[in-house]
Amino acid sequence: xxxxxxxxxxxxxxxxxxxxxxxxxxxxxxxxxxxxxxxxxxxxxxxxxxxxxxxxxxxxxxxxxxxxxxxxxxxxxxxxxxxxxxxxxxxxxxxxxxxxxxxxxxxxxxxxxxxxxxxxxxxxxxxxxxxxxxxxxxxxxxxxxxxxxxxxxxxxxxxxxxxxxxxxxxxxxxxxxxxxxxxxxxxxxxxxxxxxxxxxxxxxxxxxxxxxxxxxxxxxxxxxxxxxxxxxxxxxxxxxxxxxxxxx
Numbered sequence: 413x414x415x416x417x418x419x420x421x422x423x424x425x426x427x428x429x430x431x432x433x434x435x436x437x438x439x440x441x442x443x444x445x446x447x448x449x450x451x452x453x454x455x456x457x458x459x460x461x462x463x464x465x466x467x468x469x470x471x472x473x474x475x476x477x478x479x480x481x482x483x484x485x486x487x488x489x490x491x492x493x494x495x496x497x498x499x500x501x502x503x504x505x506x507x508x509x510x511x512x513x514x515x516x517x518x519x520x521x522x523x524x525x526x527x528x529x530x531x532x533x534x535x536x537x538x539x540x541x542x543x544x545x546x547x548x549x550x551x552x553x554x555x556x557x558x559x560x561x562x563x564x565x566x567x568x569x570x571x572x573x574x575x576x577x578x579x580x581x582x583x584x585x586x587x588x589x590x591x592x593x594x595x596x597x598x599x600x601x602x603x604x605x606x607x608x609x610x611x612x613x614x615x616x617x618x619x620x621x622x623x624x625x626x627x628x629x630x631x632x633x634x635x636x637x638x639x640x641x642x643x644x645x646x647x648x649x650x651x652x653x654x655x656x657x658x659x660x
Contacts, residue, residue: 413467413558413580415458416515418525418537419486420448420501421479425530431629438629440478447482450526454586456596457556458524459490465558468492470518474501474510480612487607488599494610499617503624504536511537512544513618520581527552527585535585542583550576554589 423429424444432439447455461467471486472495473479483494497510515523523545528535542549548563550556554573555566563578568589599607641649653660 413461413465413521414519415461415467415469415522415524416518416520417451417455417458417469417471417486417491418511418523418541419451419455419471419473419483420526420529420531421445421473421475421482422448422529422531429631431631435629436627445479445482447485448526448529448531450528450530450585450587451524452526452596453588453590454524454526454584455486455489455491456591457586458522459597460591461522461558462490462492467522470495470520472497472511472514474499474507474617476500483612484607485599487610487612488603489597490603492610494612496612496614497617498614502622504534505540505623506620508537508540508544509620510617511541514615515541516545522558522580523547523583524586525583527587538583538585545581545583547581547583548578549583549585550578551585553584553586556584556590 422445424446427443429443430439431437455471458467458469462469469491470493471483471491473483474497476498480496483496487494495514497514499510501507511525523541525538525541527538538551539549550565550567552568553565554568555564557564558580561580563580563582565576565578565584567574567576568587639652641652650660
């Protein structure tokens with residue numbers, strides 16, 4: 413089985429986020445970047461297929477040279493090779509088209525993408541990628557078993573879970589639950605050293621129309637100051653909860 417795992421290069425959730433140029437561009441100065449968590453769950457599941465079933469695993473990212481350390485981390489975790497499409501990720505359609513070109517040429521059986529990235533939370537790429545490739549699609553996937561060409565998956569739905577059967581070729585939108593958090597792999601020294609010699613291929617992008625554009629970013633309004641209420645003044649507490657907090 414040939415697997416392609418899509419990797420997004422996203423800011424660590426502990427990073428302080430700022431914007432520049434009148435809040436029209438993300439300021440990456442001082443920001444630590446990591447593998448998108450949903451993608452990391454997918455990559456870990458791909459490593460299981462590699463170890464148990466002898467699958468080959470490639471990772472791919474759409475981005476500039478600044479994303480290569482993130483791809484190298486994926487190689488250190490155990491991926492066989494990496495591909496970087498040499499263009500900035502501008503919108504979901506553009507990214508899906510670039511991924512589809514590489515995936516179609518590579519003849520992959522299973523493509524694993526995170527259901528969404530934690531930076532823009534678009535949640536569009538996996539579904540569009542499946543449509544462009546004419547592949548089956550399971551989103552919000554929390555369990556995946558493959559035997560030959562047959563696939564059993566469980567996806568999270570509102571209020572419960574749904575079990576589905578399908579077949580390869582398949583695209584999934586992975587998320588937390590696909591593997592246990594305790595199973596996530598941390599690169600060890602041997603993996604880091606091996607990653608240096610693994611291929612990281614840079615391919616030039618197709619000419620793709622960008623259909624959406626961010627006009628402006630705005631951070632959430634700061635939280636108001638804490639109000640301390642005397643424990644004996646219950647009337648004031650009830651008034652604030654009712655008229656200001658509007659929780660009662």
